[in-house]
Amino acid sequence: xxxxxxxLGIACNWCTYTGADLAGTxxxxxxxxxxxxxxxxxxxxxxxxxxxxxxxxxxGVLVGGCHPGDCHYNTGNLYARRRLAVTKKILEFSGMEPxxxxxxxxSASEGNKFAEVVTEFTKQIKNLGPQTQFKISQ
Amino acid sequence: MAISFKQIEDKLKTEAKGLLETGKVSLVLAYGKxxxxxxxxxxxxxxxxxxxxxxxxxxxxxNMARYMxxxxxxxxxxxxxxxxxxRAVIQLIQEEKVKREDLVLLxxxxxxxxxxxTGETIDSKTTCGLYNPVLYDVLLGExxxxxxxxxxxxxxxxxxxxxKEARFAFWKKELDKCIRCYACRKACPMCYCDPCFIDQxxxxxxxxxxxxxxxxxxxLTRFHHLAGRCIDxxxxxxxxxxxxxxxxxxxxxxxxxxxxxxxxxxxxxEDKPVLVNFRVDDSDKILE
Amino acid sequence: xxxxTAINKATELAAALMEKGTLIAPVKEDAxxxxxxxxxxxxxxxxxxxxxxxxxxxFFPQTEDFVRYQTGKSILEATPVELNIKPAFLFGVRxxxxxxxxxxxxxxxxxxLVDPYWQKRREATTVFGYxxxxxxxxxxxxFYQTLGIGAADPEGSDIFMVKKDNDLLMKAITPRGEKLLTxxxxxxxxxxxxxxxxxxTVAAGRNxxxxxxCVDARATAKKFEDLFHNTDFWEKMSHACLSxxxxxxxxxxxxxxxxxxxxLFSRGTRRRVWDACMFTDFTLEASGHNPRTKVYQRLxxxxxxxxxxxxxxxxxxxxxxxxxxxxxxxVNIDIFSIxxxxxxx
Numbered sequence: 001x002x003x004x005x006x007x008l009g010i011a012c013n014w015c016t017y018t019g020a021d022l023a024g025t026x027x028x029x030x031x032x033x034x035x036x037x038x039x040x041x042x043x044x045x046x047x048x049x050x051x052x053x054x055x056x057x058x059x060g061v062l063v064g065g066c067h068p069g070d071c072h073y074n075t076g077n078l079y080a081r082r083r084l085a086v087t088k089k090i091l092e093f094s095g096m097e098p099x100x101x102x103x104x105x106x107s108a109s110e111g112n113k114f115a116e117v118v119t120e121f122t123k124q125i126k127n128l129g130p131q132t133q134f135k136i137s138q
Numbered sequence: 139m140a141i142s143f144k145q146i147e148d149k150l151k152t153e154a155k156g157l158l159e160t161g162k163v164s165l166v167l168a169y170g171k172x173x174x175x176x177x178x179x180x181x182x183x184x185x186x187x188x189x190x191x192x193x194x195x196x197x198x199x200x201n202m203a204r205y206m207x208x209x210x211x212x213x214x215x216x217x218x219x220x221x222x223x224x225r226a227v228i229q230l231i232q233e234e235k236v237k238r239e240d241l242v243l244l245x246x247x248x249x250x251x252x253x254x255x256t257g258e259t260i261d262s263k264t265t266c267g268l269y270n271p272v273l274y275d276v277l278l279g280e281x282x283x284x285x286x287x288x289x290x291x292x293x294x295x296x297x298x299x300x301x302k303e304a305r306f307a308f309w310k311k312e313l314d315k316c317i318r319c320y321a322c323r324k325a326c327p328m329c330y331c332d333p334c335f336i337d338q339x340x341x342x343x344x345x346x347x348x349x350x351x352x353x354x355x356x357x358l359t360r361f362h363h364l365a366g367r368c369i370d371x372x373x374x375x376x377x378x379x380x381x382x383x384x385x386x387x388x389x390x391x392x393x394x395x396x397x398x399x400x401x402x403x404x405x406x407x408e409d410k411p412v413l414v415n416f417r418v419d420d421s422d423k424i425l426e
Numbered sequence: 427x428x429x430x431t432a433i434n435k436a437t438e439l440a441a442a443l444m445e446k447g448t449l450i451a452p453v454k455e456d457a458x459x460x461x462x463x464x465x466x467x468x469x470x471x472x473x474x475x476x477x478x479x480x481x482x483x484x485f486f487p488q489t490e491d492f493v494r495y496q497t498g499k500s501i502l503e504a505t506p507v508e509l510n511i512k513p514a515f516l517f518g519v520r521x522x523x524x525x526x527x528x529x530x531x532x533x534x535x536x537x538x539l540v541d542p543y544w545q546k547r548r549e550a551t552t553v554f555g556y557x558x559x560x561x562x563x564x565x566x567x568x569f570y571q572t573l574g575i576g577a578a579d580p581e582g583s584d585i586f587m588v589k590k591d592n593d594l595l596m597k598a599i600t601p602r603g604e605k606l607l608t609x610x611x612x613x614x615x616x617x618x619x620x621x622x623x624x625x626x627t628v629a630a631g632r633n634x635x636x637x638x639x640c641v642d643a644r645a646t647a648k649k650f651e652d653l654f655h656n657t658d659f660w661e662k663m664s665h666a667c668l669s670x671x672x673x674x675x676x677x678x679x680x681x682x683x684x685x686x687x688x689x690l691f692s693r694g695t696r697r698r699v700w701d702a703c704m705f706t707d708f709t710l711e712a713s714g715h716n717p718r719t720k721v722y723q724r725l726x727x728x729x730x731x732x733x734x735x736x737x738x739x740x741x742x743x744x745x746x747x748x749x750x751x752x753x754x755x756x757v758n759i760d761i762f763s764i765x766x767x768x769x770x771x
Contacts, residue, residue, distance in 0.1 A: 047362045048335065048343050048355070055351055056690070069418065078416035082399065085424035086365040086413065089394040090358060093297075093387065095306025103425045133306050136351045136690060170666075173752065173760035174566045180666040180757050200757055204668070208721075254758060315457065317479070317488065317675050319702070324670035325756045337707050345688050347489040347699045377756030379478060379672045381457035 005059035005125040009036040009118075010045055014072040015107045016064025022111030030115040031122040034062065042066070042103075043076035047087040050101065054091075054134035060100045060125040062118070067105040077105070097128055141248050141279070147194035149278040150218060153244055155189035157216050163242055167205050168218040169198040177254050180205060194218075194246070197254040201371045203227045203327040207235050216242040218278075220251070221268035222371035225404030226327040228273050229369055232404075232411055235330065245274025247282045253376055262288040264385050266370035272405060290370055291393045297386060309387075310350065313357050315380045318348040322384055323360060325377035328367045335359060361387045366395040366412035369404040398424045427607055428597045428624055430616040433472065436594065440467040440517070442612050447513030447550075450484045452477055461516070472518055472556070472594075475565065480678030480750060481519050482530060485547045488675075493696040497689060507695075509543060514551040521631070522570035522746040524555045524582040526678035532740050533681050543698075552606055554596075555583030557627055564636040567749030569762045571636035575746060578631025588627045595624050636747065637762065641769075643737045649768050650734035659771055660722040663729075663764050666757040669721045671702030673751035673761075679732070679744045682708070703727050729764050 011017040017038045023030065039045060042065030050061050063084060065077040084103050092098045104117050154166040170181025170191050180200050183189050202217050203226035209215065219227055227243060230236050247270045251260045261267060267290045269282035297305065323329040335343050336356045344355030368388040375385040396402050399412040399420075431439055443449045449464040452474045459474040461481045495504035527548070534544035557578035558564070564577070571577065580586035584603035588595045595616055598604035616624075653659055674680040684701035687694055701708060704725070709718045718724050736744035745761070752760045 048359050051355055051358050052343070055355065068420075068422070075416065078418065078420065079414070081420055081422070081425065082413055082416055085398055086362060086391065086395065088425065090361055090365075090387075090391060092302075093305065093390045094309050094354075094358060095302045095304075097302060105422075134354065172758040173763050177566075177758035177760075179759065182665040200666075205665075255753075315455075319671040319675045320705070321668070321670040321672040321756050324668035333707065337705075346684070346686050347688065347697060349489065373756070377668075377670070377672070379457070379676060379754035 003126060003130060005033050005122065005130070006057060007034045007060040007062060007118075007122060007125060008053045008058040009034045009062045009064065010042075010049065011036050011038055011064040011106075012042045012066055012072075012077070013038055013040050015066035015070065016042075016104075016114065018108035019064070019106045019110050019114040022108065023114045024111075026111050028111055028115040030118040033122045033125070034118050041071065041073055041076040042080040043073075043083070045080065045084070047083065047090075050087055050091075051134070054096065054100070054131060055136050057131075057135050059128070059131040060102070060121060062121050063101075063103045064106045064114070064117075065103070067107055070107060096133055097131075099124055099128055100131060141250060141282070143195045143248075146246055146248070146278045147192065150194050150244060150246075151189050151192050153276055153278065154183050154192055154216065155186050157242060158183060158186045158189060163214045163216045165209070165213070166192075166216040166218075166244075167202040168192045168216075168244070169194055169200070169202075176257075196248075196250060196252045199251050199253060199260060199373075199376060201226055201325070201327050201373045203230060204325065204373070206230060206241075206327075207330045212237075212240060214240050214242075216244055218244045218246060219271050219274065220246045220248050221271050222266050222369055223327075224271035224273045225266065225268075225369035226371060227404075228407055229328060229367055229404035229411070231407050232409055233367075238407060242276070243271070243274045245271035245277045247271065247277065247279050249282060249285055255376065260372065262290045263293045264375060265372040266290045273407065291389060294386065294390055294393065297390070310354075312382050313353045314350055315382055316348055316353040316357065317380060318346070318353070318356070319379060321377040321379060322374035322382075325373040326364070327371070327373070328364055328369070329360075331363075335363075357384070357387070361391055364388060365391045366399065366401075367403050368392050427604055428595060428616040428621055429607055429610075430590075430614055430620055431594050431596070431612055433589065433592050433594050435612070436470055436472055437467045439594075439610070439612050440464060440470040442610055443515045443517065446606075446609075447515060449515050449517060450481075451515075451517035470517065472589075474518075475559075475562075476520050476523075476748060476750070478750070478754065479676055480526065480748065481516060481523050482526065482678050482681075484514070484516050484551065485527070485544050486530070486534070486681065488700045490543055490698040491695050492685075492698060495694055495696065497692045497694065504696075509546060511546045511550045514547070515554060516551050517554045518556040518587070519553055519583070520558060520748070521555055521577065521579040521582075522568075522575050522748045523678050524553060525570075525575050525579070526746045526748070527553070528582055529679050529742060529744055529746070530681060532742075552584045552602060553582070555580055555586040555599075557586070557588045557631060558634070559589060560627060560630055560634055564634065565749060565753070567752040567760070568747060569637040569749065570747035571634055572641055572762070573743060573745060573747045576628070576631035577634035577636075578628045580628060588624050590620065590623050590627075593620075595620055597624055641743070641765065643733075643741075643743050646743075646765060646769060647734040647737035649771075650730045651738075653768055653771060654726070654730065656771070657722065659768070660726045663767065664722040664725040666759055667704075667721050667725050668757055669704050669706065669724055670756065671704050672754045672756060673759075674702035674704055674728070675700060676750040676754050678746055678748055678750070703731070725759075729761060729768075732761075733765055733768075
């Protein structure tokens with residue numbers, strides 16, 4: 001059986017989540033490996049969410065936010081950009097493959113981009129194989 | 139020129155006594171006698187006569203900035219600060235935990251400090267490697283010049299060069315040793331959260347038992363919480379009873395923050411901590 | 427019975443013990459020595475002063491799984507974790523740590539309430555005591571002598587070991603030790619000379635100097651009771667304390683624990699984990715009230731529990747003077763200095 005990765009998507013309510021809706025209403029095809037959690041802003045994402053997701057068995061984590069400058073709360077994603085950059089560095093130094101964590105800016109009108117990013121990211125995670133390093137074995 | 143610890147001790151005593159006598163401060167955070175000479179202890183002098191109990195020698199490694207947040211806001215205090223400690227004070231001022239006007243900083247220029255547990259000399263391998271306090275009101279002694287200036291990040295090269303599997307194995311081995319005594323967070327001048335995320339039950343962020351999963355969650359999140367704030371005093375690693383080289387990870391995160399945001403922690407009271415700040419022109423490249 | 431084996435043949439002795447059961451012995455790790463379950467006899471290393479974590483972990487591990495359960499199902503479907511106890515040998519325990527088992531027995535089986543986890547392990551384990559090296563002075567942190575524990579006291583051990591030059595003298599102290607020692611074919615018989623050396627070492631151990639002050643348990647206990655409300659004293663003692671758990675986790679006589687449920691995706695374990703009275707949330711009540719919010723209150727609890735409450739209740743000081751808490755304290759707080767200050771105060 002081929003490997004079907006579990007990918008956690010954390011999407012901001014105002015842009016990426018709406019973008020995902022648009023991808024849906026325009027009937028765009030993208031892999032079903034993504035499970036999306038909606039948050040009010042990308043800066044609401046606690047880095048622990050990401051560490052915990054990997055521990056609980058996510059093979060990849062995709063974070064989506066508004067384009068910098070377009071944040072519904074004006075500056076939220078600018079903080080998030082710095083914070084998530086640090087998260088990425090920490091994951092990298094701890095020995096996690098850097099490709100398993102990705103941040104993308106996807107606006108409400110970019111249904112196409114959402115579908116493309118998810119397709120591409122899923123393919124990338126499939127190539128990386130199952131994530132075993134952080135996963136808690138039961 | 140060698141550092142005269144005795145001279146620093148005398149000056150520390152005189153300054154502390156003077157400050158307490160004039161009532162400029164209500165307490166002085168410095169070092170006092172421990173159970174033997176090699177093990178001095180953090181000490182709080184409250185009366186002028188307490189100043190005689192102050193000691194300073196090469197084993198006085200503790201970061202006294204750790205104790206500042208324990209006292210009610212507005213307490214006037216004097217703090218004995220070495221190079222890294224002064225950076226911790228600056229960082230705490232940036233974070234508005236203490237006010238500059240409440241503090242009298244007694245700067246101590248020093249090198250050749252020794253770890254009281256192992257006797258090893260402490261240098262840029264485990265700390266920021268600076269010799270002179272960055273911020274002080276009174277300098278006890280003369281500024282150190284002419285000592286080799288080594289980048290505190292040199293020690294990282296060997297770990298950055300590892301492939302990711304080896305690095306993961308290294309951290310797994312190290313973090314699995316953790317017994318969750320939390321000496322690292324308690325010794326850290328920047329860890330003042332109450333309660334700490336790992337002590338919370340709702341939500342429960344990580345396991346409390348000292349096993350791989352909970353240890354990884356605790357330490358990675360702690361590294362993250364100290365990103366751009368760690369001033370590289372190395373106290374966490376010296377406090378650790380099982381010798382986990384936490385300083386390596388903190389150094390790495392500090393280095394990345396410096397590369398990405400162009401600002402080191404605790405260098406200027408005017409700065410804002412990098413993660414509660416942003417620039418519109420931050421590059422998206424940092425996310426790659 | 428006294429037997430003898432060369433120290434460099436300790437590996438063979440370890441291998442012989444491993445055939446009979448689980449061997450727990452000091453192992454050198456990068457931070458120092460620790461008692462570990464031995465998988466390869468070569469790991470055993472007697473070249474140690476004392477371990478970081480005390481040997482209490484052999485009977486009272488830091489995490490102990492009690493029950494496995496699935497949420498959303500009947501509680502009856504929870505399955506207790508079977509306590510699989512095999513004969514074990516705890517090898518190379520210093521006399522002060524051996525004494526700590528006796529103190530811990532009070533809490534885990536001596537008061538009528540029996541903790542089967544502790545008791546069964548304790549019953550299945552043969553303790554090999556190991557005298558301190560009397561040629562080397564005691565470390566500055568240690569004060570077992572002050573509490574009346576000799577550096578070579580065989581009491582409490584099943585078999586007691588003394589180092590003589592390059593040999594290890596092993597004497598059976600209890601019938602269980604006698605039986606085991608007879609059955610071991612590795613050690614050779616010792617000479618009368620060795621007998622004398624063994625007895626001399628035990629006697630010399632009683633006069634081995636650690637710290638000079640003598641402690642009268644009852645008087646100290648009373649003194650601490652009187653000092654309870656002396657906030658100034660306790661604040662002075664605790665101004666350096668960081669309130670971390672390093673001292674309690676390395677202590678051989680600290681026995682506090684927390685029971686926690688760890689659940690992942692509806693499957694979980696109820697387990698016991700060491701807790702420490704120095705943690706802020708140790709006394710946190712469900713209402714949100716916390717009777718010990720200050721550092722001095724927590725340090726007072728720790729010291730008074732060991733030196734006062736414990737004496738009043740059970741007649742012995744709950745401290746064996748191994749010096750671990752002092753050695754691993756990040757800020758060099760010395761529990762015995764606090765006792766000395768209290769006596770003076």
